[in-house]
Amino acid sequence: MTEDQVKQIVIDIINEIAPDEDTTDLKPEVNLRDQMDLDSMDFLDIVMELRKQHGIEVPEEDYPQLASLDSCGAYLTPMFNAK
Amino acid sequence: MKQHYETVIIGAGMAGLAAGIRLALAGKEVIILERHNASGGLNSFYSQDGRKFDVGLHAMTNYVPKGTKGTPLTKLLRQLRIPYEALDLCPQNSSRIHFPGCQLRFNNDFALFESEIAAAFPKQIDGFRALAEEVRTLDAFNLGAIPSSARAAVQRHITDPLLEDMLFCPVMYYGSAQEHDMDYGQFAIMFRSLFFEGFARPLDGVRVIIKLLQDKYRSLGGVRKMKCGIRQIQSQDGKASAVVLDNGSVITADTILSTAGAVETARLCTDQPADAGADNIGQLSFTETITVFDKQPADFGWDDTIIFFNTAERFRYARVEPDRLVDPTSGVICFPNNYQYGEGRQLEEGFLRVTAMANHDAWCALDEDTYRAQKTHWYDKLQQVTLGLLPEAKLKLDTHRIASDMFTPRTVRKYTGHLNGAIYGAPGKIKDGRTHLDNLFLAGTDQGFLGIVGAMLSGISMANLHVLQGG
Numbered sequence: 001m002t003e004d005q006v007k008q009i010v011i012d013i014i015n016e017i018a019p020d021e022d023t024t025d026l027k028p029e030v031n032l033r034d035q036m037d038l039d040s041m042d043f044l045d046i047v048m049e050l051r052k053q054h055g056i057e058v059p060e061e062d063y064p065q066l067a068s069l070d071s072c073g074a075y076l077t078p079m080f081n082a083k
Numbered sequence: 084m085k086q087h088y089e090t091v092i093i094g095a096g097m098a099g100l101a102a103g104i105r106l107a108l109a110g111k112e113v114i115i116l117e118r119h120n121a122s123g124g125l126n127s128f129y130s131q132d133g134r135k136f137d138v139g140l141h142a143m144t145n146y147v148p149k150g151t152k153g154t155p156l157t158k159l160l161r162q163l164r165i166p167y168e169a170l171d172l173c174p175q176n177s178s179r180i181h182f183p184g185c186q187l188r189f190n191n192d193f194a195l196f197e198s199e200i201a202a203a204f205p206k207q208i209d210g211f212r213a214l215a216e217e218v219r220t221l222d223a224f225n226l227g228a229i230p231s232s233a234r235a236a237v238q239r240h241i242t243d244p245l246l247e248d249m250l251f252c253p254v255m256y257y258g259s260a261q262e263h264d265m266d267y268g269q270f271a272i273m274f275r276s277l278f279f280e281g282f283a284r285p286l287d288g289v290r291v292i293i294k295l296l297q298d299k300y301r302s303l304g305g306v307r308k309m310k311c312g313i314r315q316i317q318s319q320d321g322k323a324s325a326v327v328l329d330n331g332s333v334i335t336a337d338t339i340l341s342t343a344g345a346v347e348t349a350r351l352c353t354d355q356p357a358d359a360g361a362d363n364i365g366q367l368s369f370t371e372t373i374t375v376f377d378k379q380p381a382d383f384g385w386d387d388t389i390i391f392f393n394t395a396e397r398f399r400y401a402r403v404e405p406d407r408l409v410d411p412t413s414g415v416i417c418f419p420n421n422y423q424y425g426e427g428r429q430l431e432e433g434f435l436r437v438t439a440m441a442n443h444d445a446w447c448a449l450d451e452d453t454y455r456a457q458k459t460h461w462y463d464k465l466q467q468v469t470l471g472l473l474p475e476a477k478l479k480l481d482t483h484r485i486a487s488d489m490f491t492p493r494t495v496r497k498y499t500g501h502l503n504g505a506i507y508g509a510p511g512k513i514k515d516g517r518t519h520l521d522n523l524f525l526a527g528t529d530q531g532f533l534g535i536v537g538a539m540l541s542g543i544s545m546a547n548l549h550v551l552q553g554g
Contacts, residue, residue: 018161020150037152041162044547048109060552 001080003073009054009080010046010072014038017045028069050076055083087335088114088306090550091326093313094342096124097535098527100296101542102340104163107303109551114334115305116326118312118500123293124342125499125506125528126535131488134432136373138490138498140289141417141436142282142389144257144273145536146172146191154280155536162543169295171285173422175388178282180249181472182393187249191281204246214240218271219279233270234263248398253277253391255400256415256438258533260365260507262401269512269531276534282388284422286430292535313343316351316523323352323523338550341518342527342542344501345509348518355519365505366402368492370409370441372462375486376433380418383433384477390416392472403442409461411468414439432485437465443492443504458489507533516545524549 011023014036021036032038043063050056056079058066065075090106092099095117106113121127126139147154149167160167177190185203189196197215201208214237221229230236233251241247254273259265285291300307312329316339325335341348346360380386393413403410415438420430449457470476492504501508512531516524526545527538 017164019166020157020161039153039158041158041543041547044551045108045162048551052110 001077003077006077006080007069007073010066010069010076013046013049013053017049018042026069028073031067032069033067054080056080085114085306086333088112089336090114090338090340090546091116091334091336092340092342093326093348094124094527095122095307095309096342096527097126097292097296097538098530098542098545099124099340099342100293100300101159101163101539102342102526102546103300103305103307103542104296104303105543105546106550107300107305108164111550113305115300115307116311116313116328116334117307117309118329119498120309122297122307122309123289124538125501126289126538127293127498128288128290132486134375134486135288135290136488137288137290137419138371140284140535141415141419141438142175142284143170143172143292143536144276144280144282144534146174146281146283155276155540156280159536159539159543162547163296163299163539165295165299171287171291172283173286173424173428175282175284176386176421176423178387178389178391180252180391182245182249182252182398183396185245185249189278191283193279196278200246204243207241207243207246210240210242211246215278218274221268221271229267231267233265233267236267236270244397248393250274251400252393252398252413253389253415256391256413258507258537259400260367260505260512260528261510262366263399266512269533272537273533276536282422284419286422286424286428288419289535296539313351315353316341316348316520318352318354318520318523321519321521323520337522339523340526340542340545340549341523342525344527345511345513345518345525345529346502347500348523348525352520352523360509363509363511364502365508365510366503367400367507368441368443368495368504369438369506370446370461370465370489370491371436371438372465372489373487374435374466374484376435376480376483377485378478378483379429379433380420380435382478383480383483384474385418385435386421387416388418388421390472392416392468394468394472400440403440403445405442405445408442408445408457409464410440411461411464414465414468416469416472433483435469437469439465441492443496446491446493446504447496454491454493458491462487462489501528516549 047058089112092115103115128137145156179188187199315327317325323339349359395412417436419434495504508528526542530541532541
């Protein structure tokens with residue numbers, strides 16, 4: 001799986017948990033929280049869906065790795081490919 | 084019934100159902116146990132002669148239009164994955180605070196309230212604006228240098244005791260478990276939910292919200308058992324190990340989330356004395372009269388949604404004196420018809436609800452006949468007070484009254500299990516939800532978020548913090 005595919009998975013999850021946010025023009029290098037109205041409760045949901053839908057476990061100390069789409073791609077892609 | 088769950092939730096009120104949805108969303112095995120046969124807890128409904136009555140809900144506070152970012156309602160809907168439209172929230176007409184010689188109107192646009200205060204209290208308006216700004220930006224959970232007494236905090240900006248009391252009246256009536264004063268953080272949360280956000284209601288009342296939560300929870304595979312009261316919480320080595328139901332069966336759990344109240348929960352624990360928490364029992368209970376008309380309130384000339392009233396020289400928010408059953412000098416009048424339900428939508432019958440503070444012990448000490456006689460007496464008395472505050476009725480009340488009912492602190496105690504029938508629970512709130520046992524947590528009223536939206540957020544945040552994030 002490529003980093004772009006993983007980023008798309010994250011965008012799909014955001015669309016699902018926060019349907020009122022516009023995800024069409026997200027800048028991959030910018031923090032998600034600076035571009036959308038997401039709080040820590042929403043990040044908990046992103047982690048929850050990664051586990052439920054894809055069996056990926058993100059430990060709490062690694063939550064900062066999910067800050068931007070780029071960092072999500074870099075952090076999660078090896079986990080997806082190791083499955 | 085299965086005998087082990089990852090989480091047991093005690094109580095199917097707003098907090099318990101919302102917590103259940105969060106846990107079920109995360110794929111946890113969760114069961115909600117409720118003593119009564121209806122969900123909703125403090126915000127429920129009942130039927131009498133084929134007519135449905137709401138209890139609790141006058142207005143849902145925290146109303147904001149769809150998509151308003153960063154507000155409690157928007158966060159809550161997202162966390163529960165419920166679409167905004169499903170709540171059928173219809174905004175209020177307008178409400179007022181009615182004190183001797185002074186009235187302040189407000190609606191869901193803060194500018195109206197501000198202009199009313201500017202007109203009635205020209206010398207106080209700068210102080211009021213400073214207070215409003217402070218309340219708007221306050222981190223309600225981390226006050227730092229600001230006094231935790233809301234009275235002291237408000238008096239830094241407002242010097243006229245009449246205006247001070249008029250601000251406290253609605254805020255206290257919609258959620259203070261403390262007498263005379265309240266925590267400033269709590270005041271800020273309530274002030275925002277009433278005045279910056281606002282009031283709304285679904286046409287069919289609180290059951291719309293309860294049904295939505297129940298259906299969502301069920302669709303996610305959550306289990307809910309009604310008529311399953313908890314008799315005991317057993318523990319071992321500082322951890323809760325099991326709950327014993329009224330029928331004697333035992334359910335074990337990794338985590339227990341209790342919405343029964345702080346003291347009520349402690350007293351279920353077998354390692355606690357029967358009188359645990361005696362210094363933190365709520366003292367404030369209420370009575371409410373409900374009158375049904377075959378006409379709309381507007382036909383009588385009554386257009387307000389809610390009226391918070393006080394007829395005494397100073398507003399007194401405290402337990403009713405021992406020798407009295409009801410304190411009729413202050414209260415809340417509500418017309419559930421007076422919301423903007425949209426073209427062609429309206430409740431078929433007219434409703435008038437009046438709430439006042441009442442004395443739990445005095446009501447519970449009455450024998451059955453006296454209890455009924457006193458209900459009749461106080462129903463009449465509260466109607467009389469109400470009519471004195473409303474514009475003169477254009478129609479004859481007695482001709483158009485088709486039903487009435489009244490509940491007392493005894494009723495509240497019976498259906499919610501709250502000690503003293505204290506609607507808003509214990510005066511000392513436990514904001515992190517922790518108890519003396521490692522894996523037993525509180526949610527709901529005694530965690531400290533009040534109102535329907537607050538209760539749901541309480542369930543969500545306690546489920547997130549203590550179960551989903553692992554504490």
